[in-house]
Amino acid sequence: MKGLKRSKEVGEAFRELGYRLTPQRQLILTALQQSDDHISAEDIHARVCAKYPQVNISTVYRTLELLKGLGLVTETDLGSGRFRYHPAEKGHHHHLICEQCGNTIETAESPFLSLKRTLLMEYGFKANISHLAIFGRCARCRR
Amino acid sequence: MKGLKRSKEVGEAFRELGYRLTPQRQLILTALQQSDDHISAEDIHARVCAKYPQVNISTVYRTLELLKGLGLVTETDLGSGRFRYHPAEKGHHHHLICEQCGNTIETAESPFLSLKRTLLMEYGFKANISHLAIFGRCARCRR
DNA sequence: TTGCGTGCAAACGGTTTGCAGGAAC
DNA sequence: GTTCCTGCAAACCGTTTGCACGCAA
Numbered sequence: 001m002k003g004l005k006r007s008k009e010v011g012e013a014f015r016e017l018g019y020r021l022t023p024q025r026q027l028i029l030t031a032l033q034q035s036d037d038h039i040s041a042e043d044i045h046a047r048v049c050a051k052y053p054q055v056n057i058s059t060v061y062r063t064l065e066l067l068k069g070l071g072l073v074t075e076t077d078l079g080s081g082r083f084r085y086h087p088a089e090k091g092h093h094h095h096l097i098c099e100q101c102g103n104t105i106e107t108a109e110s111p112f113l114s115l116k117r118t119l120l121m122e123y124g125f126k127a128n129i130s131h132l133a134i135f136g137r138c139a140r141c142r143r
Numbered sequence: 144m145k146g147l148k149r150s151k152e153v154g155e156a157f158r159e160l161g162y163r164l165t166p167q168r169q170l171i172l173t174a175l176q177q178s179d180d181h182i183s184a185e186d187i188h189a190r191v192c193a194k195y196p197q198v199n200i201s202t203v204y205r206t207l208e209l210l211k212g213l214g215l216v217t218e219t220d221l222g223s224g225r226f227r228y229h230p231a232e233k234g235h236h237h238h239l240i241c242e243q244c245g246n247t248i249e250t251a252e253s254p255f256l257s258l259k260r261t262l263l264m265e266y267g268f269k270a271n272i273s274h275l276a277i278f279g280r281c282a283r284c285r286r
Numbered sequence: 287t288t289g290c291g292t293g294c295a296a297a298c299g300g301t302t303t304g305c306a307g308g309a310a311c
Numbered sequence: 312g313t314t315c316c317t318g319c320a321a322a323c324c325g326t327t328t329g330c331a332c333g334c335a336a
């Protein structure tokens with residue numbers, strides 16, 4: 001319900017920026033906001049197609065491109081060979097990906113803040129850490 | 144000189160493991176070891192072709208696959224849409240990639256060790272951080 | 287002589303693009 | 312009515328695979 005309301009708000013903002021609010025775009029926005037996880041373009045396409053079967057995957061990519069440009073969506077490469085997308089409003093966090101079982105654990109941002117600080121001080125580099133993917137082995141698989 | 148010597152040593156080890164030491168494989172090893180940077184399969188292919196023009200890119204991929212399996216080469220995704228390769232012996236380090244000018248800065252491992260420690264303690268997750276790529280803006284571009 | 291390694295060509299999978307027709311405004 | 316957006320199909324690009332030949336051992 002909240003997701004739908006949000007997507008309506010985004011829709012309005014959309015129109016005010018001079019973009020057309022098509023059913024395809026609405027469905028893509030809804031799919032993004034209803035997903036808990038980070039989803040791929042194909043995932044979005046599948047969800048959209050459930051309601052509106054002839055929507056083409058290229059429309060999904062073009063809409064994601066647009067949303068990315070507007071800063072409404074973050075694109076992440078979680079190492080699976082395909083990009084994943086996530087509403088920017090849902091905040092920053094990071095992913096620990098287990099190389100053995102494939103599960104991903106989301107972590108808070110805090111463990112990464114000191115790293116960010118160090119990189120800034122020692123290298124003058126302002127890290128843009130919004131979604132970092134780190135590979136390794138999770139607690140269960142290490143037992 | 145050192146690079147060539149090393150690649151000869153690796154070659155011997157290669158043969159002892161039951162793999163054949165072909166000119167193609169020698170050239171690929173040399174290309175890897177002579178590169179300062181992390182290079183892509185295409186880079187390797189170009190260098191190899193300079194001496195032995197009809198070598199096929201699929202041979203490069205197959206050799207890299209083999210070297211990866213033997214732990215002699217690390218494969219990294221620096222976010223450019225293609226993998227990059229690097230001799231494992233050259234040690235671990237990380238990359239700060241400037242989103243503005245495209246330059247990459249290599250950093251020591253130390254700033255990442257405390258992160259690694261925190262992830263292990265708080266999440267029981269043993270991070271396998273060998274080559275991490277972090278995006279942001281470098282000191283020069285921030286001026 | 288054996289079978290591993292290679293070149294070739296084609297397939298693959300995710301993403302992008304050109305185009306003409308259609309819908310939002 | 313105009314312009315933007317879409318569906319379709321084909322191109323794209325890095326990577327992988329099947330196959331038959333050829334070379335290392």
